[in-house]
Amino acid sequence: MTDLVIMRHGESTANRDNLFTGWSDVPLTEKGIEQAYQAGDALARHGFEFSHVHTSMLQRAIVTANIVLDEIDQLWLPMTKSWRLNERHYGALRGLNKKEVAEKYGQEKFKEWRRSYKAIPLLLDEVEQDRRYDRYGTAIEPLGESLEMAYYRLLPYWEDEITPRLLEGKNQLVVAHGSTLRALIKFLEKISDDEIDQVEVENSVPIHYVFDEKLHILKKEELL
Numbered sequence: 001m002t003d004l005v006i007m008r009h010g011e012s013t014a015n016r017d018n019l020f021t022g023w024s025d026v027p028l029t030e031k032g033i034e035q036a037y038q039a040g041d042a043l044a045r046h047g048f049e050f051s052h053v054h055t056s057m058l059q060r061a062i063v064t065a066n067i068v069l070d071e072i073d074q075l076w077l078p079m080t081k082s083w084r085l086n087e088r089h090y091g092a093l094r095g096l097n098k099k100e101v102a103e104k105y106g107q108e109k110f111k112e113w114r115r116s117y118k119a120i121p122l123l124l125d126e127v128e129q130d131r132r133y134d135r136y137g138t139a140i141e142p143l144g145e146s147l148e149m150a151y152y153r154l155l156p157y158w159e160d161e162i163t164p165r166l167l168e169g170k171n172q173l174v175v176a177h178g179s180t181l182r183a184l185i186k187f188l189e190k191i192s193d194d195e196i197d198q199v200e201v202e203n204s205v206p207i208h209y210v211f212d213e214k215l216h217i218l219k220k221e222e223l224l
Contacts, residue, residue, distance in 0.1 A: 001218065003171040004162075004209040005048060006185075008178050008201045009064040010035035015203065018098045020121075022090035023141060025058050035204035036064040040071025042223045043206055051170035053077050054162060056085040056177060057132050064204065065175035077173075083133055083140055084157035088179035091144020092122035115197040117186075120146045147196065151183040158184065166215060181207075188217065 010032030014021040028036070050072075055065045062081065069075045093101060093113065102110035112119040123144040133140040142149070162172055174184070181201045185191065188209065191199065201207075210219040 002166045002169050002211045002213075002215075003048065003050075004166060004174070004211065005043065005050075005172075005206050005223075006174040006176070006181055006209075007039055007064075007068075007206045008181055008203050009060040009175060010039075010067075010204040012060045020090040020093040020096050020098060020101070022087050022094040023058070024094050026060060028060055028063055032060070032064070032203065033067065036067035037071060039064075039204040039206050039223075040068040043068060044072045046208075046223060048072060048173075049171060050074060050077055050173045052165055053079040053173045053175065054085060054157075055079060055081055055175045056087070056180070057081050057083050058086055058177070061085070061175050061177060065173075068173070068175065080161060082157050082161070083136060084153055085174070085176045085180055087177035088147060088150040088183075089142045089145040090121050091142075092124050093144075117147050117151075117193040117196050120144055120149070147179055147183060148193075150179055151186065154180050154183050155187065158187065163215065166211060167213075169213075189220075 009028065011029050012021065012026045012032055013029055014024065014026045016029050053065055053069065055061045065079065066075070069077060098110070113121045121144045127141045127143065129138060130141065162174070165172055178201045182196060182199050185199055186196045206223040208221050208223055209217055212218055
């Protein structure tokens with residue numbers, strides 16, 4: 001049996017202020033930092049030992065991961081940061097207040113942009129290249145993404161970086177974002193396109209999967 005723990009970062013300033021965030025690099029709040037410590041404490045109490053940590057290239061996930069590793073006394077673990085684990089890109093919606101977007105465009109369109117699988121948000125006209133993505137070449141940052149697009153962005157990382165390690169019996173920790181983790185949960189649990197809008201991933205609540213040798217799920221639980 002092999003363990004996989006996935007968790008969303010702690011509360012960010014954008015979460016607190018009810019803003020669309022996406023690839024914007026916002027910090028944790030004090031509450032978010034405390035949530036990360038609580039998640040680490042939960043993992044420590046359960047005695048998890050990991051061989052590798054995976055996170056995005058955004059500070060709210062990276063800082064959360066480091067706090068968790070400190071709490072479980074495994075700061076020495078190798079960590080891979082990948083743009084493929086970044087939050088779904090909300091395009092021209094990023095930085096906007098969700099309540100104001102709902103008021104301007106209507107609740108139906110707001111819900112579609114925020115929760116549906118295939119809906120693409122309002123796109124940016126262009127993006128400025130961020131130096132953290134220079135090694136991947138130009139045009140890595142999208143103009144906007146549906147959850148479906150984030151799903152297919154994520155899958156190569158899962159297949160190339162996480163699956164082989166799990167098949168070797170090595171426990172893995174993934175600290176990422178609400179939408180990319182919803183996409184991963186959709187894949188792992190074979191959730192339909194229509195039902196994925198009902199899946200919510202809370203800040204800093206570790207989700208524990210136990211797999212057999214063929215990566216069939218034997219157990220799923222939230223660790224609080």
